[in-house]
Amino acid sequence: MSRAEIFDSVDEAVSGIEDGSTVLVGGFGFAGMPFDLIDGLIRQGAKDLTIVSNNAGNGDVGLAALLKAGQVRRVLCSFPRQSDSYVFDELYRAGKIELEVVPQGNLAERMRAAGAGIGAFYCPTAVGTPLAEGKETRTIDGRVHLLEFPIKGDVALIAAHRADRMGNLVYRKTARNFAPVMATAAATTIVQVAEVVATGDLDPEAVVTPGIHVDRVVRVDERQYTVQGAR
């Protein structure tokens, strides 16, 4: 589909996600995590998924709940191990889930490349480290670089603050994180928002993700959750 569609229910918005899909999941910890879309994906039941996200779940909700439901075969992320990543930790130690650790900047830039039609790029991150193993190198301006390939998603599940009916998106504070990049990098981008406004009601200068990158939008109620580290 070319134009964004506004859905009335989360279940409709996540319909059709196929087994074996690569799913880009927004969020940095809980900030910007598309909780409702993930819950929808759990109900929808697609299996054998590859998840690309910064973390590998916190507590028992969101991404952790999807992992717990046994729907994920492989995770690409930068920072799986956290104080409350026990769901992932147990699956990983039991050999039930594969992990590819990707430096956070490469995770973001590889998705940006996918969304921008860049075939691959060279970057000095991780040179001389175990994460460089097997990667093609090239010396540019006297500095060793590694060849990094795009990460493309079949689906992106992201959260934004507000959408208009064209699918233009604005975000709130650091909840933006990976979402604008993931929106460009997936064949189908599905967005949950706190509010859908009429076309023309978003300041065009303030739009962060233009609607061309957005396929499906669903409004969800704001959810209260305990912020990790809050005091």
Next chain:
Amino acid sequence: MSVTTGPLTPDELAAVVARDIPAGSYVNLGIGRPTRVADHLPDGSGVVLHTENGMLNMGPAATGDDVDPDLTNAGKVPVTELPGASYFHHADSFAMMRGGHLDVCVLGAFQVSATGDLANWSTGAPGAIPAVGGAMDLAIGAKQVFVMMTLFDKEGASKLVPACTYPLTGVGCVSRVYTDIAVIDVGPDGASVRETFGVTVDELRDRLPVPLQDASTPGG
């Protein structure tokens, strides 16, 4: 040379790091101990803090009603925004690092080599779950990489080493190591003591497995 009191407490060390950050710098403070440096930056320093999850001019930790789940730092702790703050997505945030736009980053470490290699993401222990986050990007991207750590581990082994035995985060990327008993420059020319806290350079030479040049002034 005179001997001053040491070792430094983590807060005293954070104050020493803060003192050395030039006014007006763009700075990223790593998760954990480096975060404390923010508490010691002098008023009016004009230092702008970057957090890799997409913000410049981050303010102090949020408490009470100021806690906003949409506003956290890289350690996922709720924080505040200062006037002049800006938000941006992750690829832009890491372009700031990798493009060489950040003046200083301060990271923790398991080991640093005399030539500036950094090991701070994995002990390589069997069964350990690797997690690198943004450390490798910060290590190669910031103009200056400062490390904050205790000089000796719990078993008394030096964390400043001829060559790191833990998996590397970056090669030749660290410029200076701030520890509880000494500040030591590292790099292509090896290790050079800038400042000591409660020890002499000769005492350090006896305890450290790397040759030390002496460019020290007594600190404290």
